[in-house]
Amino acid sequence: KNHHYKHYKIDYILQMKQSNNLHFIGYATSKENSEDMVYIKFKDKSMSEVYSIPDWDFNVDGYLLSELEQGYTIDYMSLECHYNTWCNINEWRDELEHFDGLQKYLSYCQKNDINSNIIGIYSNNHINIMDMYKENNAGYDIIASTSIGSHSIVLGYNRRKDEYVTWRTSPNRNGGYDIGYYYSNYKDAFKNYEGRCNDILEKHLSFEKNKTKPKEKSFER
Known part of the structure; x- marks a missing residue:
């Protein structure tokens, strides 16, 4: 609504809940010059503060990941911004300082189906930063995961x-983790993991077979 910024597009918006109030901050770049970026603070759904961010100053680690560590969560992020974020994280993966913020971002990506296939829409170069995600559930580090169709099996x-x-779960984990089988040694655990993965593969193939199987022709007498 601010005439001066009508040619800017929102890259992402973060929110934080404090004392039953939601606080929002956003970042936007100019459609005419991608190096022109502004920080926006929202209050009561209106823009209350805005200032320019020098192109040399902005980086994903110092802004996005740092703010996620401070307690902000992602309310919106454009797919193009996700692509730029993945490129930035991949380029500086060995120098990132805000590890907890990185894990929060990667968790968001997993839950919202932001993956290497989606990111690949913007580039022919294969980029995948999900190997940096240290997934954990109930104190168990997820050390292996297999997804087939809408089902996943994980080993923790x-x-x-x-x-x-x-555990049984889904690729985006939105359904949670259930039906857990616990083992005191790796060999038995992996055997169960392998068997459960084969089960979901067989069920998926059976589903695909029934879906694609040609209908039998009926002959008129």
């Missing part, structure tokens, strides 16, 4: 208990 390990577990 709890260092403190020295215990393994396999």
